[in-house]
Amino acid sequence: MxxxxxxxxKRPSGPTGRxxxxxxxxxxxxxxxxxxxxxxKAHGLEAASPPRQYKFRNDGDQMDLIRYPGLHEGxxxxxxxxxxxxxxxxxxxxxxxxxxxxxxxxxxxxxxxGDAKLGSFDEFYYILxxxxxxxxxxxxxxxxxxxxxxxxxxxxxxxxxxxxxxDLRVYLVAMMRD
Numbered sequence: 001m002x003x004x005x006x007x008x009x010k011r012p013s014g015p016t017g018r019x020x021x022x023x024x025x026x027x028x029x030x031x032x033x034x035x036x037x038x039x040x041k042a043h044g045l046e047a048a049s050p051p052r053q054y055k056f057r058n059d060g061d062q063m064d065l066i067r068y069p070g071l072h073e074g075x076x077x078x079x080x081x082x083x084x085x086x087x088x089x090x091x092x093x094x095x096x097x098x099x100x101x102x103x104x105x106x107x108x109x110x111x112x113x114g115d116a117k118l119g120s121f122d123e124f125y126y127i128l129x130x131x132x133x134x135x136x137x138x139x140x141x142x143x144x145x146x147x148x149x150x151x152x153x154x155x156x157x158x159x160x161x162x163x164x165x166x167d168l169r170v171y172l173v174a175m176m177r178d
Contacts, residue, residue, distance in 0.1 A: 065099075072118075072158060076104030093175045094121075098159075100132070100168040105160035108135050111153050113178055121174040125149040125159065130168035132161045153177045 069077040083095040098106065111121040125134070131144040136157045143149060143159070151157040161168035 070107070071105075072107035072109035074105035074107035074158060075160070076101060078104055078106060093173050096172040096174065097128075098168070098170040098172060100130075100159065100161040100170065102161050102164050102166070106158050108156050108158035110156045111177075113153065120153055120177045122153050122177055123151045123157070124173040124175075125151065126171040126173075128169040128171055130161060130166050131163050132159055132168045134159045 063081070065079045065081050067077050068080050071078050071080075078101075079099040081097040081099075083097070100106070109118055111118050111123070113120045125143075125148070127143050127145050127147045127149075129145050131142070134141045134143050134149055134151075134157060136149070136151060137155045141149070159168070159170060
């Protein structure tokens with residue numbers, strides 16, 4: 001008698017039939033809590049609340065803004081929105097929105113493994129609107145709406161709004177690294 005081998009069940013899929021990023025992110029769980037705690041500690045924010053079961057949430061970009069003066073010893077104050085920050089949702093990455101007024105900046109800083117103050121992060125910047133300048137590993141790089149900039153762990157970086165007319169809005173994804 002031959003043994004029947006059960007067929008592999010299909011994984012959840014999105015509209016394209018592929019495994020969705022949301023499904024992957026929702027399964028990340030425990031490491032995400034460490035990432036949030038580390039980022040909050042590195043940026044002087046309160047500790048994360050205990051995780052809860054995550055369901056669904058729509059988090060508007062103008063809700064729960066934090067005014068952060070002198071971020072990484074930068075100029076002026078930046079409004080920061082931390083998306084999905086205190087609801088216990090999985091966070092293998094931190095999602096943020098910077099609103100940088102004219103003349104203000106996120107100071108030049110470097111994330112490194114084992115750094116208790118700044119944490120260990122790869123960061124992905126997407127310029128939503130406005131224009132400015134990033135300093136990356138000693139080079140000055142002009143940025144404008146539509147630009148994508150990757151700053152890997154261990155590379156000095158910062159961003160400044162060089163415009164005198166409008167805010168620089170930047171969507172930032174910070175991925176914790178060991």
